[in-house]
Amino acid sequence: MNDRIPIVIGVTGHRNIPAEYTAALYEKARAFLDGLRRRYPHTEIIVLSALAIGADTICARAALDSGCTLIAPLPMGKKAYRTDFLAGDEAVFERLCGAAKYCFAVTSETAAAPRSSYYRESGKYIKEHSHLLLALWDGDGREVRDGGTSDIVRMAARGDPAEQAVPLRESEKIPVFHIVTPKAGKPLPDEPLSAFFIPAGGAAQPCDTFPAVGFFEDAEQFNTDVIANKALIRGGAKASLAACLNGETLPGPPERFGDLPGVFAAADVLANICRRKRNGAVRNLSLIALFLVFFFLVYAEASVYLSLALYALLLIPAFLIHRGSKKGKWHERYMLYRTLAETLRVQLYLRIAGDENRVRIAEWRRERALDFVQGAVLPFLIPPFHAEGGPEIAERCWVEGQLRYHLRSKQGKGRSHLTHESAARFLMFAAIVFCAAALFYEGLFPREMEEVLANLSFIPISPAAMLTLSDLFKLALGLLFAGAAFLSNYYGKLSLPEQIANDEKM
Numbered sequence: 001m002n003d004r005i006p007i008v009i010g011v012t013g014h015r016n017i018p019a020e021y022t023a024a025l026y027e028k029a030r031a032f033l034d035g036l037r038r039r040y041p042h043t044e045i046i047v048l049s050a051l052a053i054g055a056d057t058i059c060a061r062a063a064l065d066s067g068c069t070l071i072a073p074l075p076m077g078k079k080a081y082r083t084d085f086l087a088g089d090e091a092v093f094e095r096l097c098g099a100a101k102y103c104f105a106v107t108s109e110t111a112a113a114p115r116s117s118y119y120r121e122s123g124k125y126i127k128e129h130s131h132l133l134l135a136l137w138d139g140d141g142r143e144v145r146d147g148g149t150s151d152i153v154r155m156a157a158r159g160d161p162a163e164q165a166v167p168l169r170e171s172e173k174i175p176v177f178h179i180v181t182p183k184a185g186k187p188l189p190d191e192p193l194s195a196f197f198i199p200a201g202g203a204a205q206p207c208d209t210f211p212a213v214g215f216f217e218d219a220e221q222f223n224t225d226v227i228a229n230k231a232l233i234r235g236g237a238k239a240s241l242a243a244c245l246n247g248e249t250l251p252g253p254p255e256r257f258g259d260l261p262g263v264f265a266a267a268d269v270l271a272n273i274c275r276r277k278r279n280g281a282v283r284n285l286s287l288i289a290l291f292l293v294f295f296f297l298v299y300a301e302a303s304v305y306l307s308l309a310l311y312a313l314l315l316i317p318a319f320l321i322h323r324g325s326k327k328g329k330w331h332e333r334y335m336l337y338r339t340l341a342e343t344l345r346v347q348l349y350l351r352i353a354g355d356e357n358r359v360r361i362a363e364w365r366r367e368r369a370l371d372f373v374q375g376a377v378l379p380f381l382i383p384p385f386h387a388e389g390g391p392e393i394a395e396r397c398w399v400e401g402q403l404r405y406h407l408r409s410k411q412g413k414g415r416s417h418l419t420h421e422s423a424a425r426f427l428m429f430a431a432i433v434f435c436a437a438a439l440f441y442e443g444l445f446p447r448e449m450e451e452v453l454a455n456l457s458f459i460p461i462s463p464a465a466m467l468t469l470s471d472l473f474k475l476a477l478g479l480l481f482a483g484a485a486f487l488s489n490y491y492g493k494l495s496l497p498e499q500i501a502n503d504e505k506m
Contacts, residue, residue: 002044002259002262002263003226003233003237003259003262003263003265003266004042004043004044004222004223004226004259004263004266005043005219005222005223005263005376005379006043006044006045006046006069006219006379007036007040007043007044007045007046007131007132007215007216007219008046008047008048008129008130008131008132008378008379008382009033009036009045009046009047009048009063009068009130009131009132009133009134010047010048010126010127010129010130010132010133010134010174011047011048011049011050011055011056011059011060011126011133011134011136012055012056012123012126012127012133012134012135012136012137012149012152012153013054013055013056013058013059013134013135013136013137013149013181014054014055014136014137014138014149014181014183015052015053015054015055015056016054016183016184016185017054017055017058017136017181017182017183017184018182018184021181021182021192021193022058024193025055025058025136025179025181025193026058026061026062028179028193028195029058029059029062029134029136029179030062030065030066032062032134032177032179032195032210033045033047033062033063033066033068034066035210036210036216037066037067037068039210039216039220040216040219040220040223041220042220042223042224042226042227043216043219043220043223044068044069045063045066045067045068045069046068046069046070046071046379046382047059047060047063047068047069047070047071047134048071048072048073048126048129048130048382049063049070049071049072049096049126050072050073050074050075050119050122050123050126051072051074051093051096051097051100052084053084053085053086053089053092053093054136055136055149055181057089057092057093057096058136059134059136060072060096060100061096064096064099069101070096070099070100070101071100071101071102071103071382071383072096072097072100072102072103072104073104073105073106073122073125073126073129073382073383074103074104074105074106074122075105075106075107075118075119075121075122076105076107076118077105077108078097078103078105081093081105102382102383104383106118106121106122106125107121107122116145116146116147117146117147118147119146119147119148120146120147120151121147122147123147123151123152123155124152124155126152127152127155127156127174128172129378129379129381129382130174130378131174131213131215131216131375131378132174132175132176132177132213132216133152133153133156133174133175133176133177134176134177134179135149135152135153135176135177135178135179136149136179136181137149137150137153137178137179137180137181138180138181138182138183138186138189139178139180139189139196140183140186140189141153141154153176153178153198156173156174156175156176156198156200157173157176157198157200157201158173158201173200173201174200175197175198175199175200175202175213176197176198177195177196177197177198177207177210178195178196178197178198178204179193179194179195180192180193180194180195180196181193194206195207195208197210197211214371214372215371215372215375218336218369218372219372219375219376222267222270222337222340222372222376225270225333226266226270229269229270229273232269232273233265233266233269233270236265236268236269236272237262237265237266237268237269238265240264240265240268240269241261241264241265243401243405244264244265244268244345244348244397244401245397245401246396246397246400246401246404248393248396248397250352251352251393256351257348257351258380258382259379259380260344260347260348260351260380261348263344263376263380264341264344264345264347264348267337267340267341267344268337268341268345270333270337270341271334271337271338271340271341274330274331274333274334274337275330275334275338277325277328277330278325278330278331278334281321281322281324281325281330284317284321285318285321285322285325288314288317288318288321289318291310291314292311292314292315292318295307295308295310295311295314296311332369335369336369336372336373339369339370339373340372340373340376343359343361343373343374343376343377344376344377344380346359346398347359347377347380349394349397349398350394351380352393352394352397353391353393353394353395354391356381358377358378358381359377360374361373361374406503407503409499409503410500410503410504413499413500413503414500417497417500
């Protein structure tokens, strides 16, 4: 079971390509896919191709030769689809079908449906399940034929005109890598074989080198983190999946769920790793801050040189921890991987229940990180599956399991919050008692308060730097108030009250 997120490249293009351009287009497509594999070495590249003769076949061969995974969403069943192929092309089609990881029909044939509708549904399926569209297209958008290349490219940029009653969500627009491709029977386009990049919903721009795509970069980072933490993920994935399923087993054969359980478990473990590192950094910085207050007070009140030196030394680990936390982006990555894990968890529950719907994040939350989470779900909806029941299992996992989890979480966090609040109250009470004592003695016995405590002379300081009783009160008060601030600051950053409230809402 794979635990990494793939990048999915959909293919669309002309079928009637002049023979003299076939080899050059193959090299262009191959170079594009090879470039992706070099740039994202830890990420599987999946190519969706309907295997029609022409652009689909060219890109399918390039995908296999470059080491990508080929998946073939066909417009119709293989028997009906074969009638589109000449005798010499049929063997190529069969060979590519056999080499594909999955080969399936997107729609079922009906006598009433025009043949063009099948190609349109196939192209639409490819667009809706891809992170980027590779278009071998002449660029002429004036004549748009249902299911044709211009139609599919238009869907990528603006959506399906047949569904404009529901405006296309920004997150549903995908970028297009356009290789200018001649079409037999039409005038030769300007700059044939040149490449253009069309950002999601944007304007075409010449493309000498493939630009960075946010989802691609984020998927590679996630997969790099998976590899770097392989041992921890291997040890924690089973427990994560067991907790997700609430003791149930996945219904049906493993291929029904594909890599979805593995990637969910990896995201869940990574989120916990990042959370521990974030909390550890906050805890250590807060403890260092507490010691810095202590050494500062000793130096301020008794001019102890050693305390100044220790203060300076503590700044080094504080700087390193802060720098490491900032570079590691532990909080940002925790939030991203936790959101990813929870989204994949719900997608897994839907699949267990036999529901093919895709989990969608609210469109008003337009952030690159959430676009990554939304895109990460796409590969796990390929291929389509037939519902095999399982809503009762989904209910036990999702409703009962999540209810039990949030009840336990609320109780545990409640106990922790009570402990922290009690400790903070004790420190504040002790500080008040010390403050009252200092006021009492300073007012009634000022001379005694200024007496030098010679019995503390074991500290390597000069007689002029001896601590007085007044100094001790100041040190105690400073430390008590610093300790109270430490508890409030540290556990406030952990947001226990907010987490308890979230558990209560859930």
